[in-house]
Amino acid sequence: MEFELAEWSSKIEVGLPMIDEQHRQLFDLAATFRGDGDQIRVLKSLAMLTEYVKVHFREEEELMASCDYPGLAAHRRLHGEFRRMLFELLENAKQMTLDEIAEEVKYLINGWFYHHILVSDFDYVPSVQAASAPAPNRD
Ligand SMILES: [Fe+2]
Numbered sequence: 001m002e003f004e005l006a007e008w009s010s011k012i013e014v015g016l017p018m019i020d021e022q023h024r025q026l027f028d029l030a031a032t033f034r035g036d037g038d039q040i041r042v043l044k045s046l047a048m049l050t051e052y053v054k055v056h057f058r059e060e061e062e063l064m065a066s067c068d069y070p071g072l073a074a075h076r077r078l079h080g081e082f083r084r085m086l087f088e089l090l091e092n093a094k095q096m097t098l099d100e101i102a103e104e105v106k107y108l109i110n111g112w113f114y115h116h117i118l119v120s121d122f123d124y125v126p127s128v129q130a131a132s133a134p135a136p137n138r139d
């Protein structure tokens, strides 16, 4: 699927500080792939990006589970799809040029991931907010 590429902006802030911080970190990390670099540093950054993504997805899935978000299973599948694309890149990276790696990271983060936040992450936020709101007084 083709996505329009976009940079991080307040437009994709979901309003949950922990999640927004993690999203921002991933965009910051992805931005380091542009420009000159050496193969070793780029491969290290790629491993770091993969690790950050794993942590972020795990925390997001725990958050969704804790508020009984009904779309959890579908959301989890999307996370799995993204993790697979990222692992595939990690495996192929040694045979790729730095420009090709940067291109692919841009597609994954500024394309897929940006779009995922806008559509799928925004969708679970009301459930999280409802679950953390004080319980109504039933007297
Ligand atoms: Fe997210």
Ligand SMILES: [Fe+2]
Residues within 6 Å of the ligand: 060, 075, 079, 116, 120, 121
């Ligand atoms: Fe997500």
